[in-house]
Amino acid sequence: MNTFTVNGTAYALDASSREQTLMHFLREELSLTGTKNGCAIGQCGSCTVLVNRKAVRSCTIPLHRIAGKHVLTIEALSQDGDLHLIQQAFIDAGALQCGFCTPGMIMSSYGLLISDPSPTREEIRLALRGNICRCTGYQQIIDAVELAALRVRELGTIL
């Protein structure tokens, strides 16, 4: 129980790192900077990752709380340069501007679609309430998640 995985690779928890936040570990130790730091107090959602396939804010979670768990970051979504269908949907729907919130938005959307591949727009809004986007006004983001959900259903799997 003193290990956890990030994108499939195992890491050991040691006494010195137990209290460090997951966001800090990802960004500073593993250079996985796709997980963004927007506020560091769990308010903006830019640092969202999946822990055991659930979307969480990595900036407020100390490492010891993910012992034995599996972390997935934005970097693991695209395989061999091919975008994940949620990523592609964000491009196709014009759902990104400056792009800083985008990885967090995509991870929250991923968490939602894992549990429910047929969300209503209202449910999408609910699932993304913890993610701030200062650029878009949100509509195209909701469009992107709706489009991604459609493609998940057509494909029969979220991958």
Add this chain to the structure above:
Amino acid sequence: MYENYQFVGKDYPRKEGKARVSGKEKYPSDLSFDHMLYGRILRSPYAHARIKSIDFTEARKMGAVCISYEDAPDQFFNVRLVSIPSATYKDWTIFSDHMRQVGDFYGAVAAETEELAEKAARAVRVEWEVLPSYLTMEDAMAASENLIHEKVYLHDKEVIIRNNIACTREVVEGDIEEGFKQADVIIEETFETPRQYHCQLETKTCVVRPEPEGGITVWPTTQAVHNTRILLGKVFTIPLNKVNVVRVPGGGHFGSGIHTNPVALITTALALKANRTVKISLSREEDMYDHVRYPSKYTLKVGARRDGTLTAGHMKAYIDIGCHHVQALAFLGVMSGFWHSLYRMESMKYEGTAVYTNKVPTCAMQGYGAPQVTFGVESMMDMLAEKLGMDPIALRIQNYVGLGEIFWGQGPTIKSKIFSDGVVELIEKGAERIKYYELKKQEKGSGRYRKGIGFARGFHTSGTGAPMPGEVKDYTTAQVKVNEDGSIDILTALMDQGGGTLDAAAKIVAEEFQVSFDKVGISPADSRSTGYDVCTHATRGVYCGAGAVHEVAKETKKILFDYASRMLDTYPGSLELIYEEDTGETRISVVGNPERTATIAEVADHAMNKDWGTAIFSKSIRKTACPPAYTNYFVEVEVDTHTGHVRILRVVAGSDAGTVINPDLARGQMHGGFYRSAGMVLLENTQHDGSTGELTNKASLLDYKMMGIDEMPDEDNFEVIFASTYEPTGPLGAKGVGEAAFNSAPPAIASAICDAIGVRFTKLPISPEDILEAIGEKKL
């Protein structure tokens, strides 16, 4: 108009899309280098104080590199270099022993880790002399000693500050006394707009690396790589060819990166002292003490004849600019300009006063003066219409400054003529779409929920170009190159803040060369490899910036055609470009002789192998106009008379952007502009505690609320209409969208609230408490 275009007006996956959705895009806060130090800024806990002594002993024992006002360059400058020097007040030094706000900075430390830097910062000892602080304009102007600034510079001329007045500006046209005498109706009202925080998601950050051959490389959060280069070179006396500022995508700016953020100067000071790479990334708390939108408070008096003509206007504005000048003189100028150019007035007088207070320095935020002024002016047009018994929309159509007229949105030194005008088209279409006149007639009833419909219009200039040079610099340098395989590269320091400016440039070049969009690339850029670009602000990205790229592309095309004519043994004037959709190739052919043909790739490759050269061209281009990008909003709201909560039910947005280069991205601009403006109307403000000077929201996102994803109208309830105009001076007929998307929305929302409950609010934001209080007074 653009049905004839092959690529412009169509949607393609945006150039940075893959990098951004995959988490691979590196923003300044993501950068790190070997042997890098982390910096921490030393900040004042007091709103107004002087430092008697400073002791770095403990911090130095920890191995920290320490710097303060005692050993940094102390020359005066302004962080914003958009205005020309003679119109620029300078009241900044890198550090000072005079602290002018909570969070003001007197020094910095750097250490091997963030934790150690933090520890060292806490170990610095300071002896303070606390001074009386001025947290309202009234208190500040009543003060005659312990001023926030005693002496500043206007260009190189010393200016002695009195009563904390930073600067004033008066603009007069005609005789308002005579104008008010001519008026049948006169109304006067005072309006206030808030200190909205940009809340760009990436906090201000900078990485600076000293180079072995001297000089520095800089990765900042900025909208202006060249102005950052020039300022750092001047302040640290480094030759400008040894200051290389790299264009890095920023996690949002909204105007907060037009000026060089202090973090860039402080990081540079530390890096030079340590002779090591240094990175500083502000915490959210620090960022909230770093920049905020200019608030406004002004009295507006307007006179009109019975027939609706405006005879006179008088605006008297006081702007609480906080503790520094970020070119407040320019701000006062644009306030006058946006007011002057909304509606024709036979006479006008503008008096603006910028006042120092011990608060966060104010700077540009989307709209720069236009939202402030448009809120009052549009509210007043509604009030005037009511008083004259006229339809408020008809009154606006009668008086707006439009086609063929001279306007000067960006201030009195930037006058140009209007060549395209979609105002009436947008109003008529929008009113029809939302059923404005039907909704207007609807009874409000006496139930808990009351619906209301509102309308307002406005504009932003597309840049700050004009026939004559004015107080504001405006040009862009670009280079366009044809590669030997027929692909094309654009090199320019022009910045894309996410709105699609560089995609627009690429699309325009694709159109000019008739090559597919994916064959046009945007080269990485830094200040050393590019010529000057003023910065991406003032809604100038597409019109001025991509416009410059377009002019340069035409010159590159001439060179390409010269090579082609030699290869095909003909005259350049006989050639045409033909895009072959099935092969994706573009051919250069002799008109009427399709067998005399070569692809762009063949011509470029041939020219290289024959040693004729590369088709490449570079030039600085200034636009000699700044066409108004008009917008308007029809907004339907529902007010809950029990809670005071306002829900936005429906929006029909109109944008006159000329040719729309990126339709999806332009729509996104309108959505985003409305979202931030709704925040300014209903929620967003920052306030300082009257005794400590601290931000009352504790500089935390917990207590700075913005509109949420579930508070915006969705899908069919937010519609964007584009005017079918063509701007003859623009690149392929285009002008801007950007800030115009914000400017006209606040008064439209306020007007809808007024329609719902019969109360006209003149101060923003309008909180639920304000609404309940007003309802109580009216006994609704």
